[in-house]
Amino acid sequence: MNVLADRFAFVLFKPKAPGNIGAAARALKNMGWNDLRLVATERLNKRAADTMAVHARDVLDNAQIFPDLKSAVEDCGLVIGTTCRPGPYRRIAKPIRAAAPELVALSSTNRVAIIFGPEDFGLTNRELKLCDRLLTIPAAPDYLSLNLAQAVMVVAYELMMAAGAPIDTDRASDLPALAPAAEVDAMLARMTDALVAIGFLPGDNPDHIMFAVRAMLGRSGVTPRECDILNGIARQIRWFATGGRETIDSKRRAGRKIR
Amino acid sequence: MNVLADRFAFVLFKPKAPGNIGAAARALKNMGWNDLRLVATERLNKRAADTMAVHARDVLDNAQIFPDLKSAVEDCGLVIGTTCRPGPYRRIAKPIRAAAPELVALSSTNRVAIIFGPEDFGLTNRELKLCDRLLTIPAAPDYLSLNLAQAVMVVAYELMMAAGAPIDTDRASDLPALAPAAEVDAMLARMTDALVAIGFLPGDNPDHIMFAVRAMLGRSGVTPRECDILNGIARQIRWFATGGRETIDSKRRAGRKIR
Numbered sequence: 001m002n003v004l005a006d007r008f009a010f011v012l013f014k015p016k017a018p019g020n021i022g023a024a025a026r027a028l029k030n031m032g033w034n035d036l037r038l039v040a041t042e043r044l045n046k047r048a049a050d051t052m053a054v055h056a057r058d059v060l061d062n063a064q065i066f067p068d069l070k071s072a073v074e075d076c077g078l079v080i081g082t083t084c085r086p087g088p089y090r091r092i093a094k095p096i097r098a099a100a101p102e103l104v105a106l107s108s109t110n111r112v113a114i115i116f117g118p119e120d121f122g123l124t125n126r127e128l129k130l131c132d133r134l135l136t137i138p139a140a141p142d143y144l145s146l147n148l149a150q151a152v153m154v155v156a157y158e159l160m161m162a163a164g165a166p167i168d169t170d171r172a173s174d175l176p177a178l179a180p181a182a183e184v185d186a187m188l189a190r191m192t193d194a195l196v197a198i199g200f201l202p203g204d205n206p207d208h209i210m211f212a213v214r215a216m217l218g219r220s221g222v223t224p225r226e227c228d229i230l231n232g233i234a235r236q237i238r239w240f241a242t243g244g245r246e247t248i249d250s251k252r253r254a255g256r257k258i259r
Numbered sequence: 260m261n262v263l264a265d266r267f268a269f270v271l272f273k274p275k276a277p278g279n280i281g282a283a284a285r286a287l288k289n290m291g292w293n294d295l296r297l298v299a300t301e302r303l304n305k306r307a308a309d310t311m312a313v314h315a316r317d318v319l320d321n322a323q324i325f326p327d328l329k330s331a332v333e334d335c336g337l338v339i340g341t342t343c344r345p346g347p348y349r350r351i352a353k354p355i356r357a358a359a360p361e362l363v364a365l366s367s368t369n370r371v372a373i374i375f376g377p378e379d380f381g382l383t384n385r386e387l388k389l390c391d392r393l394l395t396i397p398a399a400p401d402y403l404s405l406n407l408a409q410a411v412m413v414v415a416y417e418l419m420m421a422a423g424a425p426i427d428t429d430r431a432s433d434l435p436a437l438a439p440a441a442e443v444d445a446m447l448a449r450m451t452d453a454l455v456a457i458g459f460l461p462g463d464n465p466d467h468i469m470f471a472v473r474a475m476l477g478r479s480g481v482t483p484r485e486c487d488i489l490n491g492i493a494r495q496i497r498w499f500a501t502g503g504r505e506t507i508d509s510k511r512r513a514g515r516k517i518r
Contacts, residue, residue, distance in 0.1 A: 026406055032399035055402055097420065135332045138420065140291035143314055146412075150286055155415055161356065161397065167333070200495040209488055220479030229468055236459040240499055 004163060007107035009035045010070050010129025010152060012125060016120040018045040022052030022060060023149030024116075029056035031156035032163075036063040037113075039072045050148075069115065069127055073078035078103075081123050081131035082151060084144045096155055099163035114155055119148050179227040187227050188214060190234040197241035263422060269295045269411060270331050272386060273377040277304040277316035281311030282318060282408030283375075288315035290415035294374075295322040298331045305507075310469035311408075328374070329390055336369025337480060340382050340390035341410060343403045344455075350392035351474060355414055359421035365480070370438045374405055378407050389444070391462035391477030438486040445475060446486050447495040463486055 015021050015038065017045045025036055036059055038044075051062045066072035080103065083093050101113055115131065117123035122145070128134065133253055136155050137146060146154070179187075192210050195201040200208060222230070269287055271287055274280050274297060284295055297303075312319045316388070325331035332338045339362070344353050344434060357407035362371055374390065381404070387393065396413050438446075451469050454460040460468055481489070 018314065023406055023409070026402075027472075029402045030398045030405050030409070032401070050482055055404075063441075065350075124365045136424070137416075139289045140419070142291070143285070143288045146289050147282055147285055147311070149312075149406075150282070150289070150409065150412045153405075153412055157396075157413055159418075160399070166272055166454055174303050175426075182261075195492060195495075198495050198499045212485060212488055216474070216479050216481065216485045220477075228473055229471055233454060236454075236457050237496055237499075240457045251270070 004091075005032055005034045007111060008033055008103075008159060009037055009073070009076055009111060009113045010156070011037045011039060011069070011115045012041070012148070012152075013039045013072075013115055013123060015041050015116075018048035018149070019052045020119065020148040022049035022054075022056075024152040025049070025053040025060040025063065026056040027149055027153035027156050028047060029059050031153070033156055033158040033159070034059050034062070036060070037072050038063055038065045039069050040064065040067060059197050060214060065257060069130055070151045073113040073115070073130070074115035076110060078106055078112045078133070079131050080112060080114045081128045083128065083134055083136055084139060084146065084151075092134035092214065095138050096135050096158045097138075099133075099135045099188055100158045102160060104162045115153055116148060130156055145174050171204060176225065178221045179224045182218070183224075183227055184213050184222050187222075187231050187234065188217075190238075194234040194237035194241065197238055227232075262309075264291055264293045266295055267292055267362075268335055268370060268372045268414070270296045270328070270372050270374045271300070271407070272298045272328055272331075272374055272382065274300050275378050276311075276373075276407070277307035277470060278311045281308035281315075283411040284308070284319040285323065286313040286412035286415050287317050288318045290412070290419040292415055293317060293318050293321070294420070295319065296331050297322055297324045297326050299326060300324065309473075311324075311422040317372040326355075328386055329441070329444065332372040332374070333439060334370060335369050335372035335440050336437035337365055337371045337392070338440050339371060339373045339386045340393045341373065341375050341414065342382055342387065342393055342395055343398065343405065343410075351478075354397050355417045356397075357394075358394045359417040362381070363418060363421045364373060369424060369480075372440070373406060375410055375414075376443060384470075386500070388466060388473065389440075389441075391473070391480070413499040415510060433480045435480065437480045438483045439479055439499075442483070442486055443476070443481050446477075446481075446490050446493065449490060453493040453496035453500065456497055 010024065010033065012021060013025060021038065021041070022195065028034060028036055049060055050057055064072075080099075085102050087212075106112060115123060115127065117127065135155070136150055139146065187211065191213075192201065192206050196203045268284065269292065271280060271283060278301065280297065280300070286297055287293060308319055309316055323331075327356075327501075365371060374382060374386065376386065394414070396410055398405065447469065449517045450472075451460065455462045455465055
């Protein structure tokens with residue numbers, strides 16, 4: 001039970017559409033899981049399932065098939081049913097986001113089965129009675145019932161997020177490092193000079209409009225490269241404004257190359 | 260813009276499979292959204308789409324169809340591209356969970372477009388250049404690419420979850436109303452022309468550097484007044500670059516006073 005990917009078993013109970021089974025396999029692989037189980041499914045149209053699984057055919061091919069729900073979950077320490085409908089046994093259904101951290105914690109010592117009902121009616125009370133807990137996916141009151149594979153995706157996604165999203169540093173998500181304030185100030189002064197030189201800003205009171213520019217850049221933050229670009233623009237404007245406009249000396253312009 | 264359901268436009272760019280379009284419509288309705296837009300889609304197999312939409316046919320029937328991406332987002336103040344692939348322009352893609360609260364806050368004053376690329380290759384750099392910001396759905400490194408409708412579901416779900424969280428109304432009211440995407444695009448085109456005219460940008464490939472400018476402005480968002488200022492700067496640069504010959508433009512420049 002050390003491999004995170006094996007800690008959850010995703011159990012589809014009587015799924016009907018092979019496309020949904022394939023799409024569920026893909027959703028699992030997308031979110032880093034691989035244990036798909038099918039219960040009492042009709043003869044699988046492998047081709048239709050493969051089409052939706054795309055590059056998750058390994059998950060699909062390795063899916064175990066069981067005749068009934070009990071045998072499908074017998075190696076699991078915790079059995080969770082999913083439901084979107086209100087009902088006598090369903091009031092205690094916990095939203096997946098609230099449930100996920102505890103399920104991930106429990107999964108370190110117990111394989112956890114998550115059961116999804118058939119497309120048309122979901123799990124009935126008969127199956128829900130086999131479940132230790134229930135979870136639900138929040139949805140708009142107008143249309144509570146998710147497509148089977150979509151439900152699998154949301155649960156798989158929430159469990160992955162709770163388990164700690166795979167961090168790929170190449171795809172770093174935070175804001176890039178920003179240019180030091182002094183460099184941004186110097187750039188803004190250079191830009192102000194340039195815009196005064198071409199008559200866009202009044203020389204006696206350039207700050208009124210530049211304050212707005214600064215506020216805009218302040219909201220975004222300016223990276224060193226962006227600062228380079230803006231400096232380059234200011235220099236080039238200034239160069240033009242001071243009479244260099246007959247020919248464009250690209251070598252001179254390229255005094256500081258921006259990539 | 261008061262109705263929460265209308266604050267986000269979900270834009271499918273060149274979707275191929277009608278089943279995915281239907282499943283996306285269902286995902287939107289499940290999560291309380293209703294603005295689906297299709298760009299340059301092939302003739303829609305209505306029956307296949309309806310099959311997957313199930314009880315979300317109203318969302319599907321009301322989907323607007325556009326010939327190109329620009330027209331699809333022109334009423335949106337903020338345009339967000341989705342991507343799963345790393346790449347030079349994609350490093351700034353923010354995970355949807357981190358991005359959602361701010362997008363929901365911004366959506367109170369600006370309609371936000373979320374663009375999803377075609378099933379096979381996703382959005383290319385060409386489309387990403389039209390985007391103010393990028394977002395990504397965390398996934399397992401083994402298989403980063405989600406099914407189109409699954410990607411729509413995860414984004415729709417995260418936005419619904421963020422919208423349901425207590426909203427800091429003090430902060431929301433501080434958020435500026437942003438200029439429509441079409442006006443920002445026009446301003447950037449004007450600025451590009453101006454910077455080519457003074458030799459700052461190479462005429463044959465101005466986009467490389469302008470993409471960085473766009474990303475910077477996308478992080479901050481551009482208000483109508485800021486858009487006016489940047490337009491004014493572009494016009495004045497252009498006027499200088501052409502030796503003050505473009506008198507019509509200079510009259511127009513003088514006719515639009517920036518305060």
